[in-house]
Amino acid sequence: MTRKEFLKVCGILGINMPFYSSCLSSSLMNNAESNFSGKVIIIGAGAGGLSAGYLLKQLGIDFEILEASSNYGGRMKINNDFTDFPIPLGAEWIESNPSVLSKIINNTSVQVDIESISDLPDYKFVNSSWFTFFERYIVPSIADHIVFDSVVSSINYSGDPIVVTTENSEQVADKVIISVPLKILQDKDIELLPELPKYKQNAINDAVIWDGFKAFFEFSDRFYNVGFEEILENSVSGQKIYYDASYGQDSQKKIIGLFAVGHSVNKYTGLTDSQLKKIVLTELDVMFSNQATVNYIKHISQDWNKEPFIRSGYLSDHTDWQMVKKLGTTINEKLYFAGGAYTDGEDWVSVHTAAKSAKRVIDEIKL
Ligand SMILES: Cc1cc2nc3c(=O)[nH]c(=O)nc-3n(C[C@H](O)[C@H](O)[C@H](O)COP(=O)(O)OP(=O)(O)OC[C@H]3O[C@@H](n4cnc5c(N)ncnc54)[C@H](O)[C@@H]3O)c2cc1C
Structure with a gap:
């Protein structure tokens, strides 16, 4: 599977x-x-x-x-x-x-x-x-x-x-x-x-065809379990997962990934960098006892709907x-x-x- x-x-x-x-x-x-x-x-x-x-x-x-x-x-x-x-x-x-x-x-x-x-x-x-x-x-x-x-x-x-x-x-x-x-x-x-x-x-x-969005946030401290993956949304209309993006890498960096497809993308698309930062850190603070905002270093994101020759995530899994x-x-x-x-x-x-x-x-x- x-x-x-x-x-x-x-x-x-x-x-x-x-x-x-x-x-x-x-x-x-x-x-x-x-x-x-x-x-x-x-x-x-x-x-x-x-x-x-x-x-x-x-x-x-x-x-x-x-x-x-x-x-x-x-x-x-x-x-x-x-x-x-x-x-x-x-x-x-x-x-x-x-x-x-x-x-x-x-x-x-x-x-x-x-x-x-x-x-x-x-x-x-x-x-x-x-x-x-x-x-x-x-x-x-x-x-x-x-x-x-x-x-x-x-x-x-x-x-x-x-x-x-x-x-x-x-x-x-x-x-x-x-x-x-x-x-x-x-x-x-x-x-x-x-x-x-x-x-x-x-x-x-x-x-x-689902929308597609990813973001990666670097933190100064690992306040989460190594290799964690948390499915926050999973339905016929979309999925959203936070996960340890540095898991298994030859790296000391602490990076959390956000993966969203389908309707789950709506919350993150079309935002400024600071709006996205606020929304994601708020979500992570709820999950990790307010540890995200205080440990935040930087982030990047990729909105696949904004790529001129792709304009989508992918064909729905369903x-x-x-x-x-x-x-x-x-x-x-x-x-x-x-x-x-x-x-x-x-x-x-x-x-x-x-x-x-x-x-x-x-x-x-x-x-
Ligand atoms: C957020 C996200 C996460 C994913 N995660 C995974 C994963 O973990 N593992 C996995 O295996 N897959 C994953 N996928 C799926 C995987 O990325 C795709 O299935 C695969 O890369 C698609 O390859 P493709 O060649 O079909 O299309 P694409 O990679 O989209 O390539 C199509 C190309 O066509 C070009 N093009 C478009 N229009 C024209 C035109 N008119 N003339 C000439 N060229 C044109 C585009 O510029 C593009 O380069 C993910 C996808 C997304 C969006």
Whole structure:
């Protein structure tokens, strides 16, 4: 059971309690030769898009990744300035067995030199992050294929080749992998010609996409238990957790993390830094006998709804799996979907499922 599954069960049972339990392993398949020799355009350089590019590179298939922002990583973004270990502003836990890292690399001759520790029911990186993993093992072989500041505005897949339009270019490809956040498709930032089949468009329109927010507060004293995790809200409409963000890190810093998704974000979004500080310290003072305000040093926050090309947290954990499956289906052997929201319906909204979905579409493309 992963952290998300655990929260889901707690929500159903109406209980709030510390985490326990085990981990899952995912099953990325083995490499094989490709029969496809055309060009692929990937839209979005998050976990899904980068994994797809990396696998195409392994197969020797021509590809390009068009990324709207000036950075790769998407919701794996980190902050390296706040403290002496990378702060994960989005994806933090390995919601699977850490052996999934080798599966993403998909090359048995590469040894993964990234430390992780159990943080039941998941794992945590030690002085590292999902972003660091991708930066070290996935991006180097594909960096030359990423074109930044390329906001894709339309995909015309009515004929051959497919025409992909950005603000300042028009490019052609035989296959396109869409790996942008679901919210971007829901808001119709990208015009699709022809329109998607009704079942697919309905799944996109009807999807409940949670808001996403994280904050990290540093304190001068550890007034909380090492590794504490307190679920303050957990329902079909959102989750909110305070936790020991320095847990397991090679660091003496005392940092508490706040994770909020769905309606739980409402309390924190759109605030000034000092308003946020006041609200969070008040909440922590209630939990820890007024120890937060007196020990406060500094804080940072990340409001995912404010990221121009993401504008959301992620697809609700409570989405029906059959609907998720529709989000991941391929259209006309031309439009492929890879990323946290575009899976086979077994699992979704985590980095390793985004990578697994990339493997699925590359296996389809190479046939
Ligand atoms: C608060 C929060 C906490 C999370 N915690 C965890 C966790 O602990 N563990 C875990 O495994 N996962 C976690 N996740 C989920 C995980 O971050 C995502 O599932 C995963 O990173 C999504 O990858 P992706 O490639 O699908 O999308 P993204 O990472 O969002 O990448 C999509 C990319 O598409 C680009 N883009 C958008 N529009 C366009 C356009 N028009 N043209 C070109 N490019 C475009 C964006 O700039 C972005 O770089 C968390 C997410 C959030 C928000």
